[in-house]
Amino acid sequence: MINVSLKIEQFVMINMHTRSVKISTATLLLLLIYSCRQKTNFIVQPISDEFNRQYISGKGLDTNYFNPNDVMQYYQVSNYEDLADNQILSELEVFATTRFPSYKLQQLRKLTLLFYKKKMFIDYQDHLYESARENDNRRLEGHAKELLASITLERTNKNSKNMSRKSVLYDNGKFKMKLIDTIFVR
Numbered sequence: 407m408i409n410v411s412l413k414i415e416q417f418v419m420i421n422m423h424t425r426s427v428k429i430s431t432a433t434l435l436l437l438l439i440y441s442c443r444q445k446t447n448f449i450v451q452p453i454s455d456e457f458n459r460q461y462i463s464g465k466g467l468d469t470n471y472f473n474p475n476d477v478m479q480y481y482q483v484s485n486y487e488d489l490a491d492n493q494i495l496s497e498l499e500v501f502a503t504t505r506f507p508s509y510k511l512q513q514l515r516k517l518t519l520l521f522y523k524k525k526m527f528i529d530y531q532d533h534l535y536e537s538a539r540e541n542d543n544r545r546l547e548g549h550a551k552e553l554l555a556s557i558t559l560e561r562t563n564k565n566s567k568n569m570s571r572k573s574v575l576y577d578n579g580k581f582k583m584k585l586i587d588t589i590f591v592r
Contacts, residue, residue, distance in 0.1 A: 446485040448494075450501045450521065453480040453530045461538070471539040475515040478544050480534055483554050484524040491583050495555060495573045499585075502557045502571075508591045511559060511569065520545060521555045528552065550579035559589070567591050 452458045457480065460466035464474035486494050502519055511517065522530055533546045545553060558572045568588050575583040 448486055448489065448497045449484045449524075450481050450498070451484075451524070453482050453522065454534055457531075457534050457538075468539075475513075477514055477517050478538055479517070479519045480522070480530065480538075480546070481519060482522050482524040482530060486523075486554065491575050495575055495583065495585055498555050498557060499571070499573055502559070506559070508589070511591045514559075514561075516558065516560045518544070518559075519557045520553065521557075522546065522549060523552045523554050525552060553579060561591075562588070 462477050498521055530546055537546045538544045553576045555575045559569045562568045562570055569591050571587050571589050573585045
C-alpha cells in the first residue's frame with residue numbers, strides 16, 4: 407500500500423510539473439505575441455552625433471574638403487516599416503524642422519540630411535568621414551540599398567529668405583517618391 411501511495415504521489419508530482427511547464431510556455435508565447443504586435447515609435451538617431459556637430463559647425467573638419475555652406479548630416483531610422491511612404495517622409499520632415507529650425511539655417515546655403523535604415527550588424531560610422539569627403543554625392547559608400555530618404559534644404563537665391571525643400575524616399579537604392587516645397591527662413 408505504501409508503494410502504491412508513493413507511485414501515485416510521484417505521478418501527481420510529474421503531472422503538476424508538466425502542467426506548470428505548459429502554463430509557463432503558454433504565458434511566454436502570449437507575451438511574445440503581444441510584444442511583437444505592439445506599435446513602436448518611429449526613431450531617428452544620428453549615425454555619429456560628434457561628426458554631425460563638427461560638420462554643421464565647421465569645427466574639427468578640414469575646410470579644404472568640407473564646405474561649411476554646403477552641409478551634410480547623417481542619420482539612421484528605425485521602426486519605419488509599418489508606415490506608408492508619405493508618413494515616412496512626413497515624420498522625417500517634422501524631424502528636420504524640429505532639429506533645424508529656420509534660425510539655424512540662416513548661415514547655410516545648403517543642408518542635406520541623409521537617412522539610412524538602421525541595421526543590426528552595420529556600423530555606418532566607419533564610413534562617414536571618407537564618404538563625406540571623397541564621394542561627389544557624399545552618400546555612404548557601399549550602402550546605397552540602405553538609404554531610406556534624403557531631405558535637402560537649399561537657398562533659392564544668394565540673399566533669399568526662402569529655401570527649397572526636396573524630400574526623396576528611396577527603395578533599395580532607387581528613387582521611389584519625391585516632394586518639393588518652399589520654406590521661409592527668418
